[in-house]
Amino acid sequence: MRIFHITAESFEELAALPHELPPTGFIWVGSARRQFETQVGALQTCLQHWTGAGLVDLHISDLLNPQLPSHFDDTSWYDLLVFRRLAAGVGSKEAQPEDEPYTLASAHKALSSIDTSPVGFAVFDRVLITVHPADCLVREYFAQRLAQHAKESDIRGSARLPASPAELMLRMVNNMVDSYLELRRLLTRHFGTLQAELLAARNRFHDWQVILTSREALHLLEDTCEDQRSAIQEWIDALEEWPLEGHGEARRERDLLRVRSRDVLEHIERVLSHVRRLEQSAEAAVQMHYSALGQRTNDIMRTLTVLTAIFLPLNLITGIFGMNFEWIPLLHQQGGFFIAVGLMATVGLGLGLFFWRKRYLGTQPRR
Secondary structure (H helix, E strand, O other): OEEEEEOOOOEEEEOOOOOOOOOOOEEEEEEEHHHHHHHHHHHHHHHHHHHOOOOOHHHHHHHHOOOOOOEEEEOOOOEEEEEEOOEEOHHHHHHOOOOOOOOHHHHHHHHHOEEOOEEEEEEOOOEEEEEEOOOOOHHHHHHHHHHHHHHHHHHHOOOOOOOOHHHHHHHHHHHHHHOHHHHHHHHHHHHHHHHHHHOOOOOOOOOHHHHHHHHHHHHHHHHHHHHHHHHHHHHHHHHHOOOOOOOHHHHHHHHHHHHHHHHHHHHHHHHHHHHHHHHHHHHHHHHHHHHHHHHHHHHHHHHHHHHHHHHHHHHHHHHHHOOOOOOOOOOOOOOHHHHHHHHHHHHHHHHHHHHHHOOOOOOOOOO
8 A cells, every 4th residue: 555645746655644634735545456455444544534434335345346347426525436447468468479470369368368457546525545456557657657747846846746636536547548559559450360360362260269259358348438438427427516616726626627527538438439440340350251251152153153054065965976876977987086076175165265255264353
C-alpha cells in the first residue's frame, strides 16, 4: 500500500496513513487487491476519523472481486467506480516478438493473454482509494508522473497536478482506456493473419477453433466496453447532480471534471467502434472464405463438365465402331483405324478450342 499527499503545488509519498488529513490537498491511497484485503480494517478506521464514515461492506466486496464488471455506485459521502482495463498481458509480448512473423499459434497465445482485470476507485471529497491488480502498472506510472509534474512545478512554477480525487480518478481511467492502443495493434495483426490464412488460394484452412476463440474474445471486449461506457455515463449523470458551488474556482473545477468525463466517454466510444469494426471484418473474412471456396468448387465443376462434353462425342464414335455388325464403314479398310483416330482427335481438339474461346476452360482473367 502506497500513500501520497497531493496539493496544487506539491506531491509527496507518506510512510504511513496520517492520523489527520492535511490542511490542504488530498490523500491518495493506492493498494494491490491482496494488500487492501489485509489492511482494510486500518483503512476503515482512518476513513472514519477523516471523513466520519468508511466504506460500505458491499463496496469492499466489490473492490475485492476480480471478476466484477465495470459499474458505478454512489453514496452520500463517496462515489465508487469499478473500471475494467483493456490491456495486452505479458504473455502477448512473449508469444509474439515484434521482429518475428505472425502465425496462428502465436496469435492464439497472444489473444488469450488479453488482460481485463478491474480497478476500483473510491472517491471521497479529500481522499482517493484505488485498488489495483497485483501486476497493474497504473499506480506506479501515475506515482512517477505526478512526481515529475511536481518537480516541473518547482522549476517552472506551473503545476499540472490534479486538484481533486475525482480529477485524479478520471486521469487514471483515461490512461487505462488509452492503453487499448497497444491492444489494438495486437488485434489488428491477429485478424490480419486470420484473413490471410482464410483467403490463401492454395491452403486449406482447418483451425476453426482459432476463429471461434477470436470471436469470443471480441464479444468479451465489446461487453467490457459497453460496461465501461455505462459506468462512465452513470458517473457523468451523478456529477450533474452534485450541489452547485457558489465559488468561482469550484465551478471551474466542476466544468473541468465534466470535460474530462466526456473525453473519457468519447475514448471509450472509439474503442467500442474499433472492436465492432474488427467483428465485422472477421465476419466478412469468413464469408469471403466461403465465397472463394464456392468459386473454386464452381471452377472445378466447370472444368469437369467441359471435359465430359469433349469426351462424350468420342465415346459415341467408339461406341458406333464397337457395334456388332458385319458391314461398318472403315471397319475393313487398311487405314480405317487411323482415319477414326484422326476424326476423334479433330472432334476433341475442335471442342476444346471452342470451350477455350468461350472461357469455359482455365481460370478467369483478373480485371
